[in-house]
Amino acid sequence: MKTIHLKVNGDSYELSVEANQTLLDVLRDELSLTGTKKGCDSGACGACTVMMDGEPILSCLTLAVRCDQRDITTSEGLMQNGTLHPLQESAMKHNAVQCGYCTPGWILSAKALLERTPNPTRADVQRAIAGNLCRCTGYKRIEDAILDAAGRNSDS
Amino acid sequence: MKLPKFELADPVSLAECCRLLSEKGESVQLIAGGTDLLPAMKNRAKQPKMLVDLGRVPDLNTTSYSETQGLKAGAMVTLSRFAGDPIVKQKYPLLFQAALAMGDAQLQAMGTIGGNLCQDCCCLYYDRPPMLRQNLDPCYKLGGEVCHAVKGSKTCWATYCGDLAPALLAMKARIKISGFRQEKIMPLKELFSGDGKKPHKLLPDQVVTEVLVPPPAPRSGGAYLKMRVRGSIDYPLLGVAVFLILGSNGRFFDNIAAALTGVDVSPVLIDGAEWLAEGGDSQEIVKKLAETAYKKARPINNTFGYSPKYRREMVKIYVKSAVRQALAMAEKQGGAT
Numbered sequence: 001m002k003t004i005h006l007k008v009n010g011d012s013y014e015l016s017v018e019a020n021q022t023l024l025d026v027l028r029d030e031l032s033l034t035g036t037k038k039g040c041d042s043g044a045c046g047a048c049t050v051m052m053d054g055e056p057i058l059s060c061l062t063l064a065v066r067c068d069q070r071d072i073t074t075s076e077g078l079m080q081n082g083t084l085h086p087l088q089e090s091a092m093k094h095n096a097v098q099c100g101y102c103t104p105g106w107i108l109s110a111k112a113l114l115e116r117t118p119n120p121t122r123a124d125v126q127r128a129i130a131g132n133l134c135r136c137t138g139y140k141r142i143e144d145a146i147l148d149a150a151g152r153n154s155d156s
Numbered sequence: 157m158k159l160p161k162f163e164l165a166d167p168v169s170l171a172e173c174c175r176l177l178s179e180k181g182e183s184v185q186l187i188a189g190g191t192d193l194l195p196a197m198k199n200r201a202k203q204p205k206m207l208v209d210l211g212r213v214p215d216l217n218t219t220s221y222s223e224t225q226g227l228k229a230g231a232m233v234t235l236s237r238f239a240g241d242p243i244v245k246q247k248y249p250l251l252f253q254a255a256l257a258m259g260d261a262q263l264q265a266m267g268t269i270g271g272n273l274c275q276d277c278c279c280l281y282y283d284r285p286p287m288l289r290q291n292l293d294p295c296y297k298l299g300g301e302v303c304h305a306v307k308g309s310k311t312c313w314a315t316y317c318g319d320l321a322p323a324l325l326a327m328k329a330r331i332k333i334s335g336f337r338q339e340k341i342m343p344l345k346e347l348f349s350g351d352g353k354k355p356h357k358l359l360p361d362q363v364v365t366e367v368l369v370p371p372p373a374p375r376s377g378g379a380y381l382k383m384r385v386r387g388s389i390d391y392p393l394l395g396v397a398v399f400l401i402l403g404s405n406g407r408f409f410d411n412i413a414a415a416l417t418g419v420d421v422s423p424v425l426i427d428g429a430e431w432l433a434e435g436g437d438s439q440e441i442v443k444k445l446a447e448t449a450y451k452k453a454r455p456i457n458n459t460f461g462y463s464p465k466y467r468r469e470m471v472k473i474y475v476k477s478a479v480r481q482a483l484a485m486a487e488k489q490g491g492a493t
Contacts, residue, residue, distance in 0.1 A: 002164075019207070020159035022194075041157055042195045044389055046262060055236065055265040061194045062266070063187075065164055066211060109261060130388030131260025 004068040008033065009077025017064040024048045024059035027074060035075035035104045039133075046132035049105035050074050056112040056128075075104035078111070087111060090149035091142075098136030106132040110146040120150055157198045157285065166209040170216075170365065174336040176208050178361035184208055186363060188232060188271035191263050196276065200286050201298060210270075216365060219243070226371040227251075231270025231364050235320075236261070238269055248369065249485065250378025250399055254323035257380060257395070260388040270364045273321055273331070273344070277314035277352045277421060278391055279305055279458040297353050305458035313421060313456050314352030317391035321348075321423040322415035323380050324367065326399035332366035335359060341368065348422035355421065373410070375402040377486030379478040383418075383470060385461045392418035393459060394467045396449070398478035402486050408438040414445050414475050419453040419467060426452060446475040 001016045008031060017026055024041075027033045027050070039047030041060045048060040051073040078085035087107050090096070097103050106129045113120055113128035120128070125146045126139075134142060167173040177184055185204040187193055188211075196202040210216065216232035221243045229238060238244055239255040258264060258272060281289075281304040282297045294300030296312035303309040321344065329344045347364070349357045358364070378399040384390035395417035401410040412428040426448045431441055453471045455464040462470075 018161075019164040020161050022159065025158075042198055043191055043263065046260070049262055056262045057266050058191075058262045061191055063164070063190065063194075066166075066190075066209060112261070126387075128261050130386075131262045 002065050004065060006067055006070060006072060008072045009074060015064075019063065019065050021064045022060055023050070023052075023062040023064045023067055023072070026064040027059060027072075033074050033076050037101055037104060039101065039105075044133075045102075045105075046109065046129075047102055047105045049108045049132060051108050051112050054112065054115060056109045058131075073108065073111070075107060078107065085111070086149040087114075087146065090145040094141045094145040094148060096137055096141040096145040102132055102134040102136075106134070106142055110149070113146070114150055118150065119152060120147070122147060159194065159197050160200065160203050162197075162204055163206045164209060165206060166212050168212050168214070170213050170334050170363070171336075173208055173210065173213050174334060174361045174363060176206075177363070178336040180206055180208075181360050184360075186210055188274075189234065189267040190271075191259070191267045192271060192275040196283070199284065201282060210363065216270075221247070223371055225368075227367075227369040229269055229367045229369075231366060232268050235259075235264040235267050235269065235272065239264070247372050248327075250323045250327065250380055250397060250482075251320070251369065253378075253380040254319050254395075254397060257382045257392075258319040263389070269320060269367055272318050273324075273347065273367070274356055274358070274364055275318050277312075277355045278317045279312075279314035279352070280460060281305055281458065282314055305456050312352035313458060314355075315418060315456070315458060316348070316352075316355055316420065316422050317395075317418050318423065319380070319382065319392060319395055319417065322395055322397035322417045322425075323378070323399075324369065325415040325423055325425045326378065326397045326413045327369055328413075329370075330368045331364050332368065333358065333362050334365045335363075336361040339365070345423075345425055350422050352421040373401045375486050375489075376400065377402075377482040377484070377489070379481035379485070381474050381478050381481075383462070383467065383474065390461075391459070393461045394418050394453075394455070394470055394474060396471070396474040396478050398445075398475065398482045400479065400482050400486060402483075407432065407435075409441060412441060412445060412479070414449050414478070416449060416453055416471065418459075419455040419471065424449070424452045442476060442479050445479070446472040449475045 037047040039045035043061045183205040187207045216230040219229045235255045306313045380397045382392045383394040400412040403410045414426045416424040450471045455467040
């Protein structure tokens with residue numbers, strides 16, 4: 001076991017973790033932050049995407065012991081003071097959710113994109129969420145939601 | 157699936173890292189980004205007793221450039237940081253394209269240059285959960301004595317699928333390798349062993365620590381084209397990098413090279429230098445490049461997606477398309493790539 005210090009959604013945690021625990025398992029099982037989903041658990045679906053120090057990463061392929069002193073954002077950290085994040089509002093407005101399993105992942109991918117590129121094109125959006133598989137929406141509604149949240153006309 | 161149990165060492169110096177690798181031998185694995193290693197561990201294809209983390213070793217996380225020496229990139233630079241470097245984008249567009257062709261935004265943020273070069277070979281009979289392997293005898297790559305992809309083969313045919321290697325090979329990149337007792341700089345092409353089971357020639361204590369790319373010649377251009385089923389995540393079913401330098405003194409090209417990935421146990425380099433000395437017009441040279449690439453490509457039926465025959469037929473087309481794009485880049489800029 002090794003002790004790590006993590007900041008998750010602004011809260012600091014001191015945790016004892018095994019070398020073989022992934023960040024995904026720590027978030028879900030130790031911190032009860034089950035918004036981050038376990039899909040393929042092998043880096044192929046993007047459902048477990050979280051932001052680490054501003055970049056989108058796959059928490060199922062990240063060893064928790066390597067996350068000491070890192071800053072993590074999960075879907076639970078998007079809502080501020082009871083107000084949904086613009087990406088969450090936009091996802092609802094555009095019906096970009098059906099089963100909802102991929103939703104936390106693509107929203108975090110989109111958040112990382114918008115922090116880097118506040119006015120993305122549709123191609124930028126497509127590249128940013130290419131690693132987030134969705135079997136329900138066909139992606140168009142997700143792209144529209146992200147473009148709308150960025151203040152862009154979703155027909156662009 | 158949970159990872160098997162292992163011990164993690166996080167050395168803070170390269171010497172300590174190489175010493176650990178040297179002492180522990182076969183039971184230890186180096187971990188950089190982890191995007192290639194951890195899925196194999198989850199599948200129980202690899203079960204090292206110890207992982208040595210390269211993440212805290214200093215000075216492996218930077219890039220630098222000089223007009224005379226060219227580009228120097230540390231092995232732990234992530235693909236997203238590499239592609240986001242203004243020098244890479246402006247002066248090395250071929251490398252920029254190849255870095256962004258790898259996986260998706262998440263994998264690019266995690267995967268490293270060194271890890272991408274040293275990624276293991278792929279085969280659908282190997283890269284699968286134990287449950288789906290249980291009715292198959294262990295293949296060469298799993299320590300057995302059979303190849304399910306090429307029946308009757310005496311060796312492993314797992315395919316090299318890195319995206320950066322062909323681009324770097326076409327640009328005549330070199331790598332720095334550090335070991336417990338010495339370090340050396342060698343051409344990248346010498347890294348690859350030609351054996352799908354153990355695709356790299358690294359000794360147990362050796363680590364790829366730097367990639368060195370010559371400064372881009374004036375009037376040069378490059379392109380990387382990747383065939384895959386989906387526009388994300390997938391490994392290349394065929395990847396073609398072309399790098400060329402427009403000629404002087406009446407020659408059309410001063411140099412032209414193509415490199416392939418996804419079609420053999422190692423990346424395949426086709427260097428046009430010898431034909432250029434023989435002369436010939438540009439169309440003949442490009443035709444010879446495409447035909448040689450076609451002859452050298454050996455795709456096999458060990459992946460999902462298109463058939464080996466189709467992938468091999470597409471080699472010529474991809475080489476010619478990449479040459480066209482590289483030519484357009486070289487002619488448009490008229491100077492630096």
